[in-house]
Amino acid sequence: MAPELNKSSSILIIGAGTWGCSTALHLARRGYKNVKVLDPHPVPSPIAAGNDINKIMEHKELRSPNPDARSIAFAICTRAALNGWTNDPVFQPYFHETGFIVSGHTPALIEHIKTDEVDQSEGDWVALETAEDFRQTMPPGVLTGEFPGWKGWISRSGAGWIHARKAMVSAYSKAQSIGVNFVTGSPHGNVLGLIYKDGDVVGAQTADGQKHLAEHTILAAGAGSDRLLDFKKQLRPTAWTLSHIRMTPEEAKKYRNLPVLFNIAKGFFMEPDEEKHELKICDEHPGYCNFVADPDHQGEKRSIPFAKEQIPLEAEARARDFLRDTMPHLANRPFSFARICWDADTVDRAFLIDRHPEYASLVVAVGGSGNGAMQMPTIGGFIADALEGKLQKELKEVVRWRPEIAIERDWKSTQNRFGGPDKLMDFQDVKADGWTHIGREMEGQL
Known part of the structure; x- marks a missing residue:
């Protein structure tokens, strides 16, 4: 039986990333008076996917x-x-409804998009031939490439991009202002393990030896949850x-309010941020894992996250290949920043x-499975519903605890993603000299 839940119940949230901050905000808005959040880093955490x-x-x-x-x-x-x-x-200032282009560059990819990604009978999708x-x-001068083999579709409404970091900080600040207690930074917010008593979880212990006891615990630590x-x-x-390319203020003005351009097997980019004028480019691929022997699971090989503000040289090459197709005038610009960004995939990519x-x-x-950040304004409400035992039926069945579908899990599945070598990659296969050397590095285990 779940313990009694009322507005005075002590609630501990492990993780102050996208979902943790959203959950804290929604619980505080619902009137819960005793909510604490733990995270090993101050908000915004340098290892949070939403940063x-x-x-x-x-x-x-x-x-x-x-x-x-x-x-x-x-x-x-x-x-x-x-x-x-x-x-x-709390979130509206950070949504930019600039539109979204989805595209491919091979007949198979284009057919997949037509079948599974866009519905030209609905909305405002316009074909790009x-x-x-x-x-x-x-605007003129932004897309200068030849787009070899590319076809796509653009929608101007209900889509675009979000400034994830600012939105996460906004949720954190609002939650804190209405009573949520955030304990962040190491060692005070660094959770080493859950605390068990009488067959239940009763809180968590942090690296400073403190025991944070609670009547209810919510584990929302992203890719670190598996640890x-x-x-x-x-x-x-x-x-x-x-990766990022730093642009001049004049260039950044020309690149303002652009639709997102996404090739489902090559990559995507969005407009430069306002402060540093940095254009973000992502190469698209099924993902990397870091398969190492895990002492916590009898030496079984598992994907263990780590933080690194560099990317493999092969990822840099893919990003530049995307630029050569779309914006060749930027293809040889130096990167000003790069990092690996972790998420946690479920078997079926449902939360x-x-x-x-x-x-x-x-x-x-x-289990954000690559779709977690854009849920930020409301995912905490669904998590609060699960805590209160009133998650709507259409969601409850899909997002349930479901180990039965993971028994024979293929850890190297592409999970229906495209790009790169069309297979899941392993950081263990990247040689020591196979990484970029951009600016400063921040490394460590999640």
Whole structure:
């Protein structure tokens, strides 16, 4: 039985990233008076996936007349998120509804997009058939490439990009102002493990030896969650690679309010941020893992996250290949920043938000699977619903604790992602001299 829950109950949130900050905000807004959040880094954490100048926001309406349960659940989440980005004053300033271009450069990729990504009978999708069609979506001089083999579609409404870092800090600041206690930084906020008593989770212990006891615990530590709880193979920490090019203030003005340009197998870019005038480029691929023998799991090889403000040279090459197709005038510009960015994949890439079946006081809120940041305004509300036992039926079944589908999990599955070598990659295969050397480095285990 789950313990009694009331507005005075002590609630501990492990993780002050995108989902942790959102959950803290929603609980405080619902009147919970005793909420504490632990994180090994101050907000915004340098290792949080949401600590980023921009992320894609795209709402997909249901295409099929008989959609599967996962598609229904995802549409519910993204519809709510879009409403939050549009109307919630905590998040609204950080949503840029500039539009979204989805594209491919081979017949197979283009057919996949037509079948699974866009519905030309709904919304405002417009086909892009030629290189000139792509160039016309942005001001002159932005897209100068030849777009070899490319075809795509652009939607101008309900999509664009979010300034994830500013939105996360906004949620954190608002939650703190209405009573949430954030304990961040090492050792005070660095959780070493959960505390168990009488067959239940009763809190967490931090690196300073402090025991943070609570009647309810919410584990929302992103890719680091797998280090604190046995998820029965339901989570796979997976990383992607991003890089920045610093532009002049004059260039940045020309690149303002651009639609997101996304090739599902080559990469994407969004407009430069306002402060540093840095253009973010991501190469697209199925992801990297870091498979090493895990002493916490009898030496089994598992993906163990680590932080690094560099990317493999092969990722840099892919990013520059994307630029040569789209903006060749930038293809040889030096990178001003780069890092690997971790998330946690579930087997079916649906979120995992549920009370633990064995530990009645524990709620897990993990498994962003590459789609977590854009849920920021409202995901905390769904997590709060799970805590309160009232998560709506259409979501509850999809995001449940489901180890039965992970029993024979293929850890090297591409999970229906495209790009790169069309296979999951392993950081263990990247040689010591196979990394970029850009600016300063911040390295360490998550």
